[in-house]
Amino acid sequence: MKISLKNSLASLEVNTNGAYIDNFEVKDIPIFFPKVMVKIGDILKIRGGMHVCAPNFGVDDTLNSLPSHGFGRDLLWEVLEQRESFIKLSLEGVESYKDVKFTVVYELDGPNLLLNLMIENISDEEKLVAPGFHPYFYAHDHSVVINDRSIDKKELPNSIYEDSSNEKFKLNDKQIEIIGIKNINKYVFWSDFKGDYICIEPTYNGNAFDDKEKGIYHLKSNEIFEISCEIRVKL
Structure with missing residues (x-):
């Protein structure tokens, strides 16, 4: 199910399948590249929009049981609360995470977008988590200036990692900033x-699941892990 959120400056289209943000626009200008299917080799894959990476960001070489970027983006979420520019979605975990509850909030505030994910462990056992958010920003010329330095686009297919809670960047002459609020x-x-x-992509310890020494969070029984940030678009 697709749900439209909006205020006087921005609009958001949220899909309950995967808690995907399919579109994010400010003053009718795309901030996220709209979600589409693209053919990579012989396989169709989703690109664009934004999804949560939960319980893990990246490849799981620790438990060897989770899909890349977690199962959250593949399952149907339940709408808990909805207003004109706000939505709260919930997901019950599966398999070894069946006693873990995931709650995501998306909220428009003027031209800005708040992202919040909470992971609650209601089991009697410790659970491993290292989540993140995976936005595809629209960049028609593939040029990026991050924190006033140019990024060599040839490095991007192999990923570039940076320890930081905040990032500011310029894409398509649009100034954007991501402010880490909690556990970014x-x-x-x-x-x-x-x-x-x-x-x-703002994350907690990046691709921590590909190496248990990289800082996976050990979520105790009855504990809640929260990760949140705000995407600010300068008008």
Whole structure:
């Protein structure tokens, strides 16, 4: 189900399938590259929009049981609360995470977008988490200036990692800033150049699941882990 949110400056289209943000526009100008299917080799893959990466960002070489970027983006979420520019969605975990509850909030505030993900462990056992957000920013010329320095686009297919809670960048002459509010400490910059997009991804310890020494969070029984940030678009 697709749900439209809006205020006087911005609009958002949210899909309950995967809690995807399919579109994000400010004054009718795309900030996110709209979600589409692209053919990579013989496989159709989703590109564009934004999805949560939960319970893990990146490849799971620790438990060896989770899909890349987690199962959250593949399942149907339930709408808990909805207003004109606000939505709260919920997901019950599956398999070894079946006693874990995921709650995501998307909210428009003027031209800005608030992202919040909470992971609640209601099981009797410790659970491993290292989530993030995966936005595809529209970049028709693939040029990026991040924190006043130019990024070599040839490096992007292999990903660029930066320890930071905040990032400011310029895409298509639009100034954008991501402000980490809670548990944002590493950004990943990536593109496969299959469309006019560049991913600038706020995460908790990046691809921690590919190596247990990288800082996976051990979520205790009855504990809640929260990760949040705000995408600010300068008018």
